[in-house]
Amino acid sequence: MTAPMQKALVRIACDEVEVEGMLELPATPIGIVLFAHGSGSSRLSPRNNYVASILRGARMGTLLMDLLTPQEDQAYQTRFNIALLTLRLRTAAAWLRQHSDTRALPLGLFGASTGAAAALQLCAQPDVAIAAVVSRGGRPDMAGPQMLQQVRTPTLLIVGGLDEVVIGLNRDAFALLSCDKQIVIVPGATHLFEEPGKLEIVAGLAKDWFATRMGMPALHAADN
Known part of the structure; x- marks a missing residue:
């Protein structure tokens, strides 16, 4: 009989505030993926929740975090403060490293919009071990050229084929990366x-990228 999925609302202290996240773990996870949402979004994002459900079906745990409080997300200066978002993401990653059910699991990052910039800035920090990172319609350019050049984490950039401005920004960021990397235009x-x-x-692309970097064979999109 399959063990039930663990699901818990968690609160993580960051500076002088607490941010909330939803942690869900399958019975025998091969890794854990931390989601970094874009500005104006949250852990309730239907798109990121859909991707997270596919990852859990492939035996990956997920933590969908609010990197900002509702009040902070109303202010332009915090919504686009990549350094602040990176700090919050780092705190959430450290929390996972201390949690008994997740500390031994390979850690992946899934970033959307400004969350992708924060994810890549975190990957550029040498004392943080990240197995893989995926950007969905992200703004990796906002991580900054110097940070992008320091990223060694396997990086997948996914961009919509009709999202012309963001395609250009992703291609510019892709050129600066010197890690295992791929860009896919859908x-x-x-x-x-x-x-x-x-x-x-x-979801299928992300599933394969994380699975192979977490030591599992590719789980093709057709298996969804």
Whole structure:
């Protein structure tokens, strides 16, 4: 009989505030993926929750975090403060490293929009061990050229084929990366991958990228 999924609302102290996240673990996880949402989004994002469900189906735990409090997310200066988002993400990663059920698991990062910039800045820090990172419609350029050049974590950038401005920004960031890397342009997809079947493609790509970097054979999108 399959053991039930563990699910818990967690609160993580960051500076003088607490941020919330939803931690879900399958019975025998091969790794844990920490989600970094974009500005104006949250752990309730239906798109990131869909991707997270696919990852859990492939035996990966997920932690969907709010990197900002609701009040902070209303202020432009904090919504686009990549250094602050990176600090919060680092705190969440450290929490996972201390949690008894996740501390031994390979850690992956999934970033959207500004969350992708924070994820890559964290990967550039030499004292943080990240197995793999995936960006969905992200702004990796906002991590900054110097940080991008220091990233050694296997990095997958996924961009919608109709998201022309963001494609250019991702290609510029991709050129600066000197790690194991791949960029995938999803034909016919806009920034949020809202078109039928497009988010399923994103989830399949992310699943394979994380699985292979966490020591498992590729789990093809067709298996969804």
